[in-house]
Amino acid sequence: MGYRVAVIGAGIIAGSHLKAMRNMDVLAPCAIADIARDRANALAAEHGIPSYADYKEMIDKERPDIAVVTLPHYLHKEAACYAASRGCHVMLEKPMAMNVRECDQIVEAVYAGGVKLMVGHTQHYDAVNLAAKAWIDGGRLGRMTMIDDRRHQRYDTPSRPAWFFEKAKAGGGILTNLGSHSIDKIQWMTGERIARVTASVRYADMRGDIEGGGSAFLATESGIPATLSQSGYPGAVVDETEFRFTGGSMKLLTGRGLWVSDGGDYEQVPVPPQPDPFVRQFEDLLGAIRDNREPECSMAYSRSVVAVVESLYRSHQRGAETAVER
């Protein structure tokens, strides 16, 4: 069976979803909506499909099977709830929503609509990350003892859309946006939820009213400590996660490579090739629809990522360790 897919938002990431659909016989893009009409028109023309300025009108007229939501964060809840209320399954970009209250409203709308929703936490579908997860689950390095996750890259680049710098539209800065990926990575790799956080956030000289960086100490439910450090200020680019175990260590450069040590120097290990992460994401959602199951990045899981992000800012404001809301 084929699925008709409507895309809400014709910005940067919409292209990745449309490209994935081109490689999947079972998915057919049917329409695209964006308030920036020129953007919607350009992408729609590329795919020979109609464009809309109003995504609600698009959903009502086109009646797609699946809606892909690629909007600024403050619109995720509204669009996901609307699509679900019209009987569309939803592929929702990360983070799930601005806060856990909004996540709960999405969950309610999805259950009421009898549809499936998954959040596109792309980390789960990256070939190098999947190889790292297989090493961890294989147990050859022993039990995990700690994690050090560092991601530094200039945040205020010319290509970054302006809404990312408005707290009211983005929720926060680098810790909300790239932090969601790191939190997801830590929770997924450990198979545990983060339970406690202590964070310190830096706002100096960043565009808009978002933070430019910060560091956090996290602890998972069973007590695995993790440090998360992100800087959006200019400087050398770093994207590295190191896992330490009772019998070795592992260095993960997402999208680039994996190194393992059983006591000596790091040695690079092979990474089996995988389909494009956006294709794998769609396959997960389709499996959930067909088998009436939760996708890998379920709503409950994706809500937990938002809960940790919220806790980072709360801990910073309080100047104290903060328990992550359940």
Ligand SMILES: NC(=O)c1ccc[n+]([C@@H]2O[C@H](COP(=O)([O-])OP(=O)(O)OC[C@H]3O[C@@H](n4cnc5c(N)ncnc54)[C@H](O)[C@@H]3O)[C@@H](O)[C@H]2O)c1
């Ligand atoms: N998975 C990943 O690796 C990844 C990478 C980049 C972005 N993202 C996520 O994708 C989402 C979109 O990010 P982006 O970089 O594509 O942003 P973007 O600004 O390029 O795209 C968003 C689009 O939404 C449109 N829009 C705004 N309000 C609208 C409305 N009311 N109705 C219809 N269209 C509207 C804008 O005009 C814009 O074209 C965010 O959630 C972001 O965090 C994920």
